[in-house]
Amino acid sequence: xxxxxxxxxxxxxxxxxxxxxxxxxxxxxxxxxxxxxxxxxxxxxxxxxxxxxxxxxxxxxxxxxxxxxxxxxxxxxxxxxxxxxxxxxxxxxxxxxxxxxxxxxxxxxxxxxxxxxxxxxxxxxxxxxxxxxxxxxxxxxxxxxxxxxxxxxxxxxxxxxxxxxxxxxxxxxxxxxxx
Amino acid sequence: xxxxxxxxxxxxxxxxxxxxxxxxxxxxxxxxxxxxxxxxxxxxxxxxxxxxxxxxxxxxxxxxxxxxxxxxxxxxxxxxxxxxxxxxxxxxxxxxxxxxxxxxxxxxxxxxxxxxxxxxxx
Numbered sequence: 001x002x003x004x005x006x007x008x009x010x011x012x013x014x015x016x017x018x019x020x021x022x023x024x025x026x027x028x029x030x031x032x033x034x035x036x037x038x039x040x041x042x043x044x045x046x047x048x049x050x051x052x053x054x055x056x057x058x059x060x061x062x063x064x065x066x067x068x069x070x071x072x073x074x075x076x077x078x079x080x081x082x083x084x085x086x087x088x089x090x091x092x093x094x095x096x097x098x099x100x101x102x103x104x105x106x107x108x109x110x111x112x113x114x115x116x117x118x119x120x121x122x123x124x125x126x127x128x129x130x131x132x133x134x135x136x137x138x139x140x141x142x143x144x145x146x147x148x149x150x151x152x153x154x155x156x157x158x159x160x161x162x163x164x165x166x167x168x169x170x171x172x173x174x175x176x177x178x179x
Numbered sequence: 180x181x182x183x184x185x186x187x188x189x190x191x192x193x194x195x196x197x198x199x200x201x202x203x204x205x206x207x208x209x210x211x212x213x214x215x216x217x218x219x220x221x222x223x224x225x226x227x228x229x230x231x232x233x234x235x236x237x238x239x240x241x242x243x244x245x246x247x248x249x250x251x252x253x254x255x256x257x258x259x260x261x262x263x264x265x266x267x268x269x270x271x272x273x274x275x276x277x278x279x280x281x282x283x284x285x286x287x288x289x290x291x292x293x294x295x296x297x298x299x300x301x
Contacts, residue, residue, distance in 0.1 A: 084191060086191045086194055087190065087191070090190045090191050094192055098263045098285065101265070104263075105263075113266075116234055118234060118236045167266075167268075169266050170270065170281065172265075172284065173285065173286070174281075174283045175283075175286075175294065176280060177294060177297075178278065178280060
């Protein structure tokens with residue numbers, strides 16, 4: 001039987017997860033859009049899962065918080081978003097890095113100051129992480145392919161994320177010159 | 180003309196930046212991380228500017244910037260950070276170390292080339 005404290009921690013964790021997934025959702029759609037690929041959010045099980053998947057994994061860690069982000073996609077969205085005709089595995093790593101960067105910059109405004117690991121790329125069929133929680137990925141469809149996003153984010157007891165409690169960050173495409 | 184050193188662990192980004200620089204009339208030298216970048220600045224005299232990522236394995240871009248700028252000969256070498264990071268404390272740290280600019284990815288090629296032109300010809 002769970003104690004009241006344990007129940008409130010689960011609720012708290014669920015709220016944090018929901019918040020971070022919302023941030024990840026916005027970041028993922030914005031990232032692909034920036035590279036000319038429109039994604040449509042779909043229920044996870046309706047997205048294709050039989051193509052070869054490329055996956056980029058990035059870890060988050062900060063004071064009393066940690067998490068991970070797995071960006072997986074079929075070849076089509078990776079190839080279409082690639083600004084040059086270069087190796088797809090390298091581009092998956094960079095996309096994962098830019099996705100995590102967008103999330104980090106947004107999380108800063110909630111008072112979460114996290115450090116990003118460098119990305120690790122995997123390639124294979126039917127890849128899926130084994131998260132601490134039972135969860136389905138965020139899923140997106142586009143003609144001829146799919147994108148999947150697993151997000152996990154945990155705070156220690158007593159930590160919380162509040163809008164406006166942190167600092168604003170520079171946004172994607174911003175150019176600051178110091179003269 | 181002096182060349183632009185592009186330090187990024189992503190070959191795609193190096194190639195993308197290289198293409199933009201070529202279209203702007205500049206030549207590029209590549210480095211894959213901070214250690215490689217610092218070594219090339221120390222050994223190649225024709226580097227006139229640096230475009231530098233932050234999150235890289237080994238030595239990251241901020242560490243490389245601080246290391247390179249400790250050497251007097253590099254004091255006037257212009258450096259632009261090109262990164263996914265937008266955290267103001269990092270931007271301030273780079274500025275204090277001597278960076279001349281900070282661009283958050285994804286970048287607009289024409290904006291990057293305009294900044295390079297302004298700094299390398301200054």
